[in-house]
Amino acid sequence: MDINSKNNQYIQNEGLATDLKHQAIRGAGFALFSRTINYFIAIGGTVVLARILTPDDFGLVTMVTTITLLLGNFGTNGFPEAIIKEHELSHAMVSNLFWIHIGTNFLLILVFLALTPLIVWFYGEERIRPIIYMMSISIIIPCFSAHHLALLRRNMMFARFAGNEIAATFLSSSLGIMLAAGGFGYWAIVFRRMSVSFFSAIGAWMLCGWRPSLPNFQVNVSKMFNYALHTYGSFVTAYFTRNMDKLLIARFHGSVPLANYDRAYHIFLVPTNQLTGTLNNVALPVLSRLVGERERYIKYFLKSIAHMSFIGMFVSVVTVAIGKDLVLLLLGPKWDLAGELLQILGPAIGMTIVDRTNGWLHLSLGHADRWFRWGILSVFITFTLMLIGVPYGAKGVAAAYSLSLYLLMLPGLWYAGKPVQLSIMKVIGSIWRFFLSAVITGIICLYVLTFQTVTAHFFGELSLLLRLFATVLFCGIVYTSSVVIVFRSIKPITDPLQMIRELFQRAG
Numbered sequence: 001m002d003i004n005s006k007n008n009q010y011i012q013n014e015g016l017a018t019d020l021k022h023q024a025i026r027g028a029g030f031a032l033f034s035r036t037i038n039y040f041i042a043i044g045g046t047v048v049l050a051r052i053l054t055p056d057d058f059g060l061v062t063m064v065t066t067i068t069l070l071l072g073n074f075g076t077n078g079f080p081e082a083i084i085k086e087h088e089l090s091h092a093m094v095s096n097l098f099w100i101h102i103g104t105n106f107l108l109i110l111v112f113l114a115l116t117p118l119i120v121w122f123y124g125e126e127r128i129r130p131i132i133y134m135m136s137i138s139i140i141i142p143c144f145s146a147h148h149l150a151l152l153r154r155n156m157m158f159a160r161f162a163g164n165e166i167a168a169t170f171l172s173s174s175l176g177i178m179l180a181a182g183g184f185g186y187w188a189i190v191f192r193r194m195s196v197s198f199f200s201a202i203g204a205w206m207l208c209g210w211r212p213s214l215p216n217f218q219v220n221v222s223k224m225f226n227y228a229l230h231t232y233g234s235f236v237t238a239y240f241t242r243n244m245d246k247l248l249i250a251r252f253h254g255s256v257p258l259a260n261y262d263r264a265y266h267i268f269l270v271p272t273n274q275l276t277g278t279l280n281n282v283a284l285p286v287l288s289r290l291v292g293e294r295e296r297y298i299k300y301f302l303k304s305i306a307h308m309s310f311i312g313m314f315v316s317v318v319t320v321a322i323g324k325d326l327v328l329l330l331l332g333p334k335w336d337l338a339g340e341l342l343q344i345l346g347p348a349i350g351m352t353i354v355d356r357t358n359g360w361l362h363l364s365l366g367h368a369d370r371w372f373r374w375g376i377l378s379v380f381i382t383f384t385l386m387l388i389g390v391p392y393g394a395k396g397v398a399a400a401y402s403l404s405l406y407l408l409m410l411p412g413l414w415y416a417g418k419p420v421q422l423s424i425m426k427v428i429g430s431i432w433r434f435f436l437s438a439v440i441t442g443i444i445c446l447y448v449l450t451f452q453t454v455t456a457h458f459f460g461e462l463s464l465l466l467r468l469f470a471t472v473l474f475c476g477i478v479y480t481s482s483v484v485i486v487f488r489s490i491k492p493i494t495d496p497l498q499m500i501r502e503l504f505q506r507a508g
Contacts, residue, residue: 011091011151011210034162035274038169043270043330045173049180049188050263050331057186059255062262063123064131065193066243066250070236071108072139072197074101077235078228080150081363085227085288089154091210092219098147098212100225105140112136123250134190141197147212148204156285157208164203172196230368234359237375241382241404245397248390261394263331264341271315271349275308276356283357287364294420301361301422302430305354309431310492312353313438314479319346321445322471329464341398348402350438354431355409361416374415378408433492437482444478445471 050058079097083089116132152161176192184191246265250258283304290297319326323346324339331338362371382404389400414424448455449471459467483492 011089011094034165037166039270039274041166041169041173045176045192046263046266047330048177049192050335052177052180053185053188055256055259055263055334057189057259058262059250059259060125060128061131061186061189061193062246062258063125063128063250063255064119064135066246067112067119068135068138070239070243071112072105072142073235073239074105074108074232076142076146078230078232079224080146080153081231081284081368082224082228083147083150084154084285085363085366086224090219091213092216093221093224094147094151094210095212096215096219096221097224097228098143099215100221101143101146102140105143109136109139112139125255131186131190134187135194138194138197141194141201145197145201145204148208148210149200151210152204152208153285160207164200164207167203168196168199171199227366227368230372231363233372234362234368234375237372237379240379241375244379244383245386245401248386249394249397252390253393257337257394260335260337261341261398263335264327264338264345264398267326267330267338267342268319268345268349271312271319272352272356275311275353283360284363287360291365297420298422298426301357301417302426305357305427306430306434306492307495308353308357309350309434310483312350313434314350314441314476315353316347316350317438317441317445317479318472318475319343319349320442321449321475322468325464325468325471329468337394341394344395344398345402348405350435351405351409355405355412358412358416361413361420361422365419367419370415370419374412378404378412381408433486434483437479437486440482440486441475441479445475448474 079101082097083094086093113133113136116129119132120126120129149161149164152158172192172195175195176188178188179191180188182188246258246262249261287297287300290300320343323343324336327335327339327342358374359371362368362374382401385400385404386397389396389398392399410424410428413422413427416422417424417427449459450456459470462470480493484490
């Protein structure tokens with residue numbers, strides 16, 4: 001097959017809307033499998049590194065990655081969504097975006113390097129200077145995989161996308177562990193982070209046969225570029241929302257509290273990224289195809305957030321209950337503060353999972369500009385709360401972040417759903433019973449595990465692993481019982497189980 005035939009294979013515009021249900025279920029199966037495997041590989045790598053390296057090592061690298069991840073995601077958040085959303089895509093369009101992406105990110109490297117003295121001054125930490133120089137390369141590496149992976153998702157080739165994710169995570173984690181064991185210190189973390197994008201780019205070119213041609217100045221991509229800019233703008237606002245806490249902690253409290261917060265935040269994000277990241281790869285292509293069918297569109301969205309709430313609210317309760325023990329198991333005794341911070345962040349997990357779906361609405365409806373505007377307001381509110389919390393240390397910042405998610409979730413979905421007249425009462429109707437069940441479960445578990453002397457002593461005397469297992473099991477029993485009582489039905493439990501069973505049948 002010649003290069004033109006291969007390119008045309010991935011730029012098809014016909015037949016993308018056929019058999020959406022089965023393709024979505026099959027894609028979710030691959031995505032869930034990939035995210036689960038990635039989780040265990042990534043957390044395994046973190047566990048090993050946390051025992052070889054120090055919190056100071058993690059803190060130094062986090063100071064730099066807070067900025068490089070923002071710059072490196074230019075185009076990576078924006079161009080893929082534009083490619084997936086575009087109904088009349090051409091090879092020349094994708095090629096033009098590819099070269100725009102590379103050129104822009106190369107300029108961002110120069111800007112980042114020029115800011116080195118300012119960054120060092122801001123943190124008051126000279127040791128990060130060589131880290132800045134090395135990690136500047138990571139800004140351009142994602143350019144070489146973003147468009148190929150977007151074409152795989154657009155054509156719902158989720159098995160290839162999932163396989164690439166797993167391979168990149170495994171190889172980068174292995175490299176980081178080998179370097180840490182070899183005595184390279186924080187450079188092990190640096191190269192682990194950089195190599196993820198490198199291995200992903202190699203895999204993307206192997207799994208997707210599309211190849212860019214030279215820029216075609218006769219082909220106008222201004223509409224797609226504008227869409228991508230607004231999408232990236234939304235990413236920037238969300239990124240500041242999720243990272244200015246680290247900037248504030250680093251600036252006012254130093255590298256060790258920052259490292260503890262960063263590790264707690266990383267564990268906090270795992271279930272969020274597992275669920276929303278998994279479904280995002282599927283939901284955006286599916287919702288984009290359903291834009292012209294309002295009732296099906298809304299039904300798909302409400303059903304999705306109901307299933308996500310069922311899982312997310314339970315994870316919130318469990319995280320609060322086992323936060324300290326989980327950090328002790330994964331990271332060891334020198335990360336005590338991280339355990340306390342995880343318990344403070346835990347109540348917001350369910351809200352975070354639901355809140356992130358507003359991006360599905362904005363992007364699939366073609367309103368990236370609205371998403372960007374909402375992001376600006378979100379940043380302002382969250383930053384204000386964090387400024388109030390920062391004098392109280394990392395715990396104050398964590399509490400402020402959790403509160404911001406409770407305040408912003410419903411207004412965000414209301415604003416995102418306005419173009420399709422999505423009723424906020426229907427959104428509330430899809431999630432409130434799960435939230436109530438989680439509150440009931442939390443109260444019961446708090447009493448049994450903490451205030452009831454006999455049971456608290458019983459759980460406290462168990463070994464760490466057995467205590468974790470027993471606590472999760474107890475919370476699970478109480479939560480599922482609460483859901484059945486609140487709904488007066490077992491359907492909220494059997495529906496997700498049926499979906500998971502069908503999902504794996506399709507994936508297999």
